[in-house]
Amino acid sequence: MVTRCGTNNMTGFIITYFNVRGRCAAMRMLLADQGQTWKEVVVSMDEWSSGPLKSTCVFGQLPKFEDGDLVLYQSNAILRHLGRKFSLYGKDHRDAAIIDMLCDGVEDMRMKYVTLIYTNYENGKANFIKELPSWLRCFEKVLEKNGKGSEFIHGNQISFVDYSLFDVLLNLRLLDPSCLKEFPLLSGYVERMQSRPGLKSHLESKEFLQRPVNGNGKQ
Ligand code: GTB
Secondary structure, eight states: OEEEEOTTOOSOEEEEEOSSSGGGHHHHHHHHHTTOOOEEEEOOHHHHHHSSHHHHSTTSOSOEEEETTEEEESHHHHHHHHHHHTTOSOSSHHHHHHHHHHHHHHHHHHHHHHHHHHHOHHHHHHHHHHHHHHHHHHHHHHHHHTGGGTSOSSTTSOOHHHHHHHHHHHHHHHHSTTTTTTOHHHHHHHHHHHHSHHHHHHHTSHHHHHSOSSTTSOO
């Protein structure tokens, strides 16, 4: 188990996960963009398979996220917690409901991607790329309805789901570099997100660049 410490970690955030971007990429982006530091506990597959950690995890899976004495599992629950903590959940209950809906939509797209990567990469990639525009078009339309796509995925302030959507879009663009070309609003959205100073320096950091995208080397 490797522990990497950020400096000035006054908040006590600890991410325990495998050495991949995977399900922690969005929460890391959120923390970096919000000016937070955190500690990383990196678990190897050998340790995971032979050690006691799995049995202590509520659903037998990582990531595990600690915020002081609060211990959370499930990446989207962690994002929601950070959304509430850093006011990244819209301005009222109506916004929060829509942000939750979008989060579930991003999760559906993420699961399609994860299923391809881990279960059917060689045989499924061509068909996946063929179907990709129909999913991306849904988010293009959401952007169009929100200030003609000039801002965030919902409202005029960033929310936790923006980090998750941005992360999935980066992964999809790695898989199919031209996938955003027919979607000007999504392309502009990705440009704006990656230009945010906190995100830009995170995306340029060696911690981000050296961490594999997925656990099986496929991307
Ligand atoms: N719904 C959960 C969430 O959103 O947090 C899903 C969590 C999940 O799928 N966790 C996977 C896990 O703990 C890791 S993410 N798997 C171990 C187990 O179930 O025993 C996917 C993943 C797969 C492989 C690697 N790897 O080889 O390094 C890394 C990450």
